[in-house]
Amino acid sequence: MTMSQVPVSYRVSERQDETHDTVTLTLEPAGAPLESSKPGQFMMLYAFGVGEVPVSVSGPPGAAGLTHTIRAVGAVSRALCSAAPGQAVGVRGPFGTSWHESDAFGQDLLVIGGGIGLAPLRPAVLAALREPGRYRHITVLIGARSPAELVFAAEYERWRDSGATVEVTVDRADAGWHGHVSVVTQLVGPSGLDPRRTLALICGPEVMMRLTAQTLLAAGMTASQIRVSLERNMQCGVGECGHCQFGPLLLCRDGPVVSYHAAAPLLSIREL
Amino acid sequence: MSADSESRGPAWLLPASGLARLHDSLREAGYQVIGPRVVNGAIVLRELSSADELPFGWGVTLAPGGYRLRRRADHAAFAHSAGPGSWKQFLHPPREQLWSAHRTPDGGYSADSAAASDAKLAFIGVRPCDLRAIQIQDQVLGAPTHPDSTYASRRSSVFIVAVNCTEPGETCFCTSMGTGPRAGRGYDLLLTELTGPGDHTFVVEAGSAAGEATLAGLDLRPADPGAMRRAQASVSEAAGKMGRTMHADGLRDLLARSHDAARWEDVASRCLTCGNCTMACPTCFCTTVEDVTDLSGDHAERWQSWASCFDLDFSYVHSGPVRSSGESRYRQWLTHKLGTWHDQFGSSGCVGCGRCIVWCPVGIDITEEVAALQAELGGPEAGE
Numbered sequence: 164m165t166m167s168q169v170p171v172s173y174r175v176s177e178r179q180d181e182t183h184d185t186v187t188l189t190l191e192p193a194g195a196p197l198e199s200s201k202p203g204q205f206m207m208l209y210a211f212g213v214g215e216v217p218v219s220v221s222g223p224p225g226a227a228g229l230t231h232t233i234r235a236v237g238a239v240s241r242a243l244c245s246a247a248p249g250q251a252v253g254v255r256g257p258f259g260t261s262w263h264e265s266d267a268f269g270q271d272l273l274v275i276g277g278g279i280g281l282a283p284l285r286p287a288v289l290a291a292l293r294e295p296g297r298y299r300h301i302t303v304l305i306g307a308r309s310p311a312e313l314v315f316a317a318e319y320e321r322w323r324d325s326g327a328t329v330e331v332t333v334d335r336a337d338a339g340w341h342g343h344v345s346v347v348t349q350l351v352g353p354s355g356l357d358p359r360r361t362l363a364l365i366c367g368p369e370v371m372m373r374l375t376a377q378t379l380l381a382a383g384m385t386a387s388q389i390r391v392s393l394e395r396n397m398q399c400g401v402g403e404c405g406h407c408q409f410g411p412l413l414l415c416r417d418g419p420v421v422s423y424h425a426a427a428p429l430l431s432i433r434e435l
Numbered sequence: 436m437s438a439d440s441e442s443r444g445p446a447w448l449l450p451a452s453g454l455a456r457l458h459d460s461l462r463e464a465g466y467q468v469i470g471p472r473v474v475n476g477a478i479v480l481r482e483l484s485s486a487d488e489l490p491f492g493w494g495v496t497l498a499p500g501g502y503r504l505r506r507r508a509d510h511a512a513f514a515h516s517a518g519p520g521s522w523k524q525f526l527h528p529p530r531e532q533l534w535s536a537h538r539t540p541d542g543g544y545s546a547d548s549a550a551a552s553d554a555k556l557a558f559i560g561v562r563p564c565d566l567r568a569i570q571i572q573d574q575v576l577g578a579p580t581h582p583d584s585t586y587a588s589r590r591s592s593v594f595i596v597a598v599n600c601t602e603p604g605e606t607c608f609c610t611s612m613g614t615g616p617r618a619g620r621g622y623d624l625l626l627t628e629l630t631g632p633g634d635h636t637f638v639v640e641a642g643s644a645a646g647e648a649t650l651a652g653l654d655l656r657p658a659d660p661g662a663m664r665r666a667q668a669s670v671s672e673a674a675g676k677m678g679r680t681m682h683a684d685g686l687r688d689l690l691a692r693s694h695d696a697a698r699w700e701d702v703a704s705r706c707l708t709c710g711n712c713t714m715a716c717p718t719c720f721c722t723t724v725e726d727v728t729d730l731s732g733d734h735a736e737r738w739q740s741w742a743s744c745f746d747l748d749f750s751y752v753h754s755g756p757v758r759s760s761g762e763s764r765y766r767q768w769l770t771h772k773l774g775t776w777h778d779q780f781g782s783s784g785c786v787g788c789g790r791c792i793v794w795c796p797v798g799i800d801i802t803e804e805v806a807a808l809q810a811e812l813g814g815p816e817a818g819e
């Protein structure tokens with residue numbers, strides 16, 4: 164047991180429905196706040212009496228409160244998604260590695276998110292858009308299964324106004340959809356990728372990240388210019404429970420953000 | 436690593452009868468004294484109310500999947516190899532409460548970390564392999580990485596009486612792993628047991644100021660060169676009497692490229708994925724947490740228990756377990772223990788104690804599995 168294993172009490176101050184099963188919660192500390200997080204890091208969120216799960220920070224870095232975007236898939240995530248304003252949520256963290264999007268200063272920043280995978284990328288996008296002049300281009304490519312599954316959809320226009328190129332595609336269109344219908348990898352070609360001067364940040368389902376990375380490699384990027392965020396079972400967040408083993412990496416400590424150079428050979432091993 | 440070049444200060448001789456005084460003086464200093472004891476046909480680690488409870492005259496016969504006590508011709512107290520338990524059960528308990536919380540009237544909650552027991556522990560009879568195992572767990576759970584942990588606070592007050600190994604068992608291979616049979620650093624006192632016709636004495640060396648302070652109350656005389664030679668010879672001979680060997684060089688690289696080896700399927704056809712090996716192993720540290728509430732729902736607790744990478748739930752994510760086949764779980768255990776442990780914690784995770792061989796119900800032998808992988812993939816001995 165470490166002191167960092169006792170959840171700190173926060174309160175839901177705001178909730179925003181993103182999709183039919185995904186909610187963005189803003190949390191304010193009930194007492195002293197935890198250390199602020201860097202883009203890509205995650206927190207362990209505790210629903211009182213139900214359990215605790217890892218959830219990425221999806222809000223702007225440096226904010227006093229904490230923002231998380233959570234998809235209801237099981238007992239704990241459902242309890243968190245149904246939390247009403249005022250309700251207490253326990254928080255531990257921040258844990259793990261960050262995107263280090265600023266490594267792309269002077270170059271192109273390419274952010275690619277699939278589904279709820281856009282949540283951990285949002286802090287990097289917001290951080291970059293605070294100082295767009297330091298990047299050549301900021302491009303955000305977003306894929307979702309359907310238009311109704313897009314998260315942060317209300318913000319894309321604001322990101323464009325702040326200087327980003329934002330392209331959105333869905334696997335299946337609905338009646339009101341006039342945008343792209345394709346897998347997200349097909350947005351890479353038209354995005355004007357300069358393979359020698361780009362840093363790519365990818366988050367989404369594991370297959371999506373592999374296919375996207377392969378597309379970027381085929382376009383001439385190297386694996387060290389690509390970063391992915393990986394998911395494994397996590398229970399402690401501090402490198403002592405062993406659940407997040409991924410070959411040589413402990414993903415709560417050496418991840419979740421990992422260079423594709425390290426991740427690619429590991430992702431190709433079945434049941435690692 | 437056995438650090439036999441270290442200077443250790445003077446060595447002393449303690450008659451076997453003097454163990455009683457050592458035990459009692461540790462008790463008087465406020466320690467709960469824990470050591471090996473015969474219970475239900477095995478030598479286990481328990482609190483000792485007197486030194487008489489040590490397993491004088493008991494030895495063991497070990498085999499893959501086999502453990503038997505036997506009477507010895509002499510009265511040796513520490514000539515019995517590793518038993519089913521290890522010191523991790525005291526430093527990293529099998530089940531422990533992490534914190535409790537209750538709802539407050541304003542709809543929030545307040546949480547408190549569970550009170551750590553302030554018992555000071557003294558371990559008597561820590562074998563060199565197990566001494567190294569404690570240091571390996573320190574690397575994972577201790578002060579370097581978790582300065583405020585209950586592990587670190589428990590660990591900081593432990594007094595260690597180590598014993599050099601003079602009689603390795605059939606499943607031992609500490610020499611291969613560089614952890615024994617002579618104890619490396621990290622003990623407060625180090626004993627070497629000398630038995631012979633009409634003689635039962637211990638060579639005693641102090642390894643810390645606390646250890647030196649304990650010497651004051653003991654019936655000691657300076658060790659004569661003859662006794663020192665006997666002690667050194669018996670430990671050196673022990674190095675040549677290991678029941679098993681493992682070629683540990685290059686294992687990290689070998690295992691990193693072993694993922695498609697045919698041997699994994701072979702071992703998986705025998706392995707029951709019971710997890711006994713992980714429970715018995717003195718370095719395996721994995722845990723799972725469980726969140727519970729009382730009937731009112733206003734009081735919640737979190738408990739932590741030992742977990743095993745052989746459990747199907749261990750790697751569960753939304754779509755199911757990442758490692759669903761037995762093959763992938765045995766591979767995870769072995770590649771972590773002997774390979775990626777180096778990447779994560781800077782050393783091997785195996786100390787060569789042999790417990791996983793003895794306590795495997797189907798007798799899977801880690802040294803045999805490694806040799807088979809080396810033969811299949813081209814290990815260090817392939818070039819010899």
Ligand SMILES: Cc1cc2nc3c(=O)[nH]c(=O)nc-3n(C[C@H](O)[C@H](O)[C@H](O)COP(=O)(O)OP(=O)(O)OC[C@H]3O[C@@H](n4cnc5c(N)ncnc54)[C@H](O)[C@@H]3O)c2cc1C
Pocket residue numbers: 205214215216217218219220232233234235236237238239240241279282283393394395396397419751752753754
């Ligand atoms: C670093 C990291 C960041 C994440 N960020 C987000 C995020 O921003 N938004 C979001 O909605 N989800 C995120 N997840 C996934 C989220 O943790 C799981 O959806 C959640 O654990 C499911 O728990 P449950 O009890 O609701 O579901 P159940 O399916 O009932 O899960 C039971 C238990 O299995 C484990 N588990 C199940 N699925 C996962 C999973 N995918 N990853 C890790 N452990 C799992 C948990 O211990 C969980 O309590 C993240 C996961 C990781 C590892």
Ligand code: SF4
Pocket residue numbers: 712715716717718772784785786787788789790791792801
């Ligand atoms: S893997 Fe086996 S031999 Fe090695 S330390 Fe663990 S139990 Fe002992």
Ligand code: SF4
Pocket residue numbers: 705706707708709710711712713745794795796797798799
């Ligand atoms: S190797 Fe043996 S002890 Fe370990 S899980 Fe398999 S059957 Fe059980």
Ligand code: FES
Pocket residue numbers: 396397398399400401402403404405406407408413414415416
């Ligand atoms: S989550 Fe516990 S070790 Fe990584």
